[in-house]
Amino acid sequence: MAIEPLEMRTWSTHGIAKSQKLDYWVDAICEQFLEMSPAKGAPKHFDGELTSVQCGSISVNRVNSDPLDVVRTRSAIARSSRETYYLLCMPDASWSVKHMGLHSGLGSGDLVLIDSREPYELRFPFAGQARSLGIPAEWLQAWVADPRTLTGRAIGARSGWGAVLSSFVNALTPEYVASMQLSGAILTDQLGGLIASTADDLSAGLRTIRVQPHSLAPAIVRTLKARYTTPGLTATHVARELGVSVRTVHAALSQQGMSFSAALARERMAAAHRMISNPGFDSLPLSEIGRRAGLPEASHFVRLYRHYFGNTPGSERHGRRGDQPPPMKRRGQP
Numbered sequence: 023m024a025i026e027p028l029e030m031r032t033w034s035t036h037g038i039a040k041s042q043k044l045d046y047w048v049d050a051i052c053e054q055f056l057e058m059s060p061a062k063g064a065p066k067h068f069d070g071e072l073t074s075v076q077c078g079s080i081s082v083n084r085v086n087s088d089p090l091d092v093v094r095t096r097s098a099i100a101r102s103s104r105e106t107y108y109l110l111c112m113p114d115a116s117w118s119v120k121h122m123g124l125h126s127g128l129g130s131g132d133l134v135l136i137d138s139r140e141p142y143e144l145r146f147p148f149a150g151q152a153r154s155l156g157i158p159a160e161w162l163q164a165w166v167a168d169p170r171t172l173t174g175r176a177i178g179a180r181s182g183w184g185a186v187l188s189s190f191v192n193a194l195t196p197e198y199v200a201s202m203q204l205s206g207a208i209l210t211d212q213l214g215g216l217i218a219s220t221a222d223d224l225s226a227g228l229r230t231i232r233v234q235p236h237s238l239a240p241a242i243v244r245t246l247k248a249r250y251t252t253p254g255l256t257a258t259h260v261a262r263e264l265g266v267s268v269r270t271v272h273a274a275l276s277q278q279g280m281s282f283s284a285a286l287a288r289e290r291m292a293a294a295h296r297m298i299s300n301p302g303f304d305s306l307p308l309s310e311i312g313r314r315a316g317l318p319e320a321s322h323f324v325r326l327y328r329h330y331f332g333n334t335p336g337s338e339r340h341g342r343r344g345d346q347p348p349p350m351k352r353r354g355q356p
Contacts, residue, residue, distance in 0.1 A: 028200040034071040044068045047087070054083070055156070056106065056138050057098040061091035061145075075196040078206015080213065081156035082199045091145045099139060105159040107169065108136045109217075111179070113192050115150040115329055116284060119143070122174035126276070129283035131179030131188045135172040142174075148329055153191055155213070165214040166221045175224065176281040178272050181257055183220040190216055223269065224276075238266065238274035243285060250289040251316045257282045290315045291330045294323070298338050308335045 033050035035043040047070050048060060054074055070087030110119075111133040118127045119134050121142040126134055136142055139159070146152070162169055179188035190212070199209070245260050252259070260282075261268045275282055294315040297303040303311065312323030312335075327335050 028075050028077060030073060030075045030196050030200050032071065032073045035069045036071070040067055047090075051092075054081075055108070055154075056094070056102055056104050058092045058094040059098070061093050061143065064090060073196045075200050077199050077209050079158050079161050080206070080209055081154075082194050082196050083154040083156065084196055085152040085154065086150070087146070087152075088149045089147050091143065093143045094138065094141055096141055099141065102138070104138055106138045107157040107159060107162050107173075108138065109155040109157060109191060110134055110136060110144075110152060111188060111191055112146070112150055112152050114325070115146075115148040116287075117147065117152075118145045118279075119174065119176075120145075122170070124174040125279040126174060126176040127280050127284045128176050129179070129281050129287060131192065132281050132283065133177040133179065133184065133188055133191060134174065135169070135177070137169070137173050140173075153194070155191060155194070157213075161210065161214075162217070165218045169221075171221045171225050172217070175276050176279075176284075177220060177224070178257075178281045178283065180283050181268055181272070183216065183223045184272075187216045187220050224273070238264070238270060239278045239280070242271055242274060242282075243289075246286055246289045250286060250293065251314060253313075253316055253318050255286060255316065287326060287330075290317060291327060294327060294335065295331065295338075298335055299342065301342075304339065308339070311335065 031054070033047075033054065035047055038046045044060065044064060044066070047068060048058075050072055051058065054072060065088060068088050068090065070085065070090075072083065072085050074081055074083045076082075111131060112128070114130050116127065116129050118125065119136070119142060120126075121134070121136055122140060128134060136144075137159075159169075166172065177184045177187065179185055194209075241264055242260060245263055246255075249255055249260070249263075257268050257271045261271045264271070272282060275285055294311055294317075297306070297311045297314065298308075308323075309320045312318065312320055315323070317323040317326065324334055324336075327333075327338075331338065333341075
């Protein structure tokens, strides 16, 4: 039996008058997703593009846009009849979420599950690409006994089922889904199994952390401060050093609104910024500074530095005005 071709839809601010771009974008988001509003201080000039395809009961969406913070309020929820969850991630940037009483900072590739029936704030401080899967509440509840296990919590993309789920979501571009003409059943079965396994992983991690007599997060941060220079440092290395499970490490940081990748990147970027801001390190090549910060791959170092400070390491060095560094934008903070 032939599969019906999937239709992609696109909304773009290209060709829209500058004064109307943000209003157009908000209308487009409300049409495709659900009613929400820009947070206070939204930029006057804004560009964005939203591409979406519906595959069975799941909507697969990609957003390319300038930085923008959005909120969903109780009044907006009252006007909506949708009962939808959204699985969100940014492949190459950090961002943060306030939802279900949690404030979660997310690094590149990390995911979060949002319940549209509850208020939230999404803060995207960097321009970039975001991925989103729209998931009906009734469908999710058939795969996960208690979706609150996942809702609002950072799902790390570096280990366990979170890593598998992140790879799967990031591969699901609207173009790929449309070109492969995936059946809704194939997509939903694969996605459901991955989400269920991820929920089991996170539930086990939260059960483990609750038996800890003290918060483990400060010890994890101290270990990262001591070990950030190690290339390829993972949560497994830190867990082994502290004598706990990897799940415990991720759960401890999640309870503090952090992911492991974000916490590690924060320490590495703080060290890199100290070196670049100090004239005493001007004789060192930028690649050496990246290596000393635990990032031997130059392109990754430059990309991560730009995400944190809005400038490349080279431009920062050449344009230095004194030795006082600007405040670092920490992941998980507005």
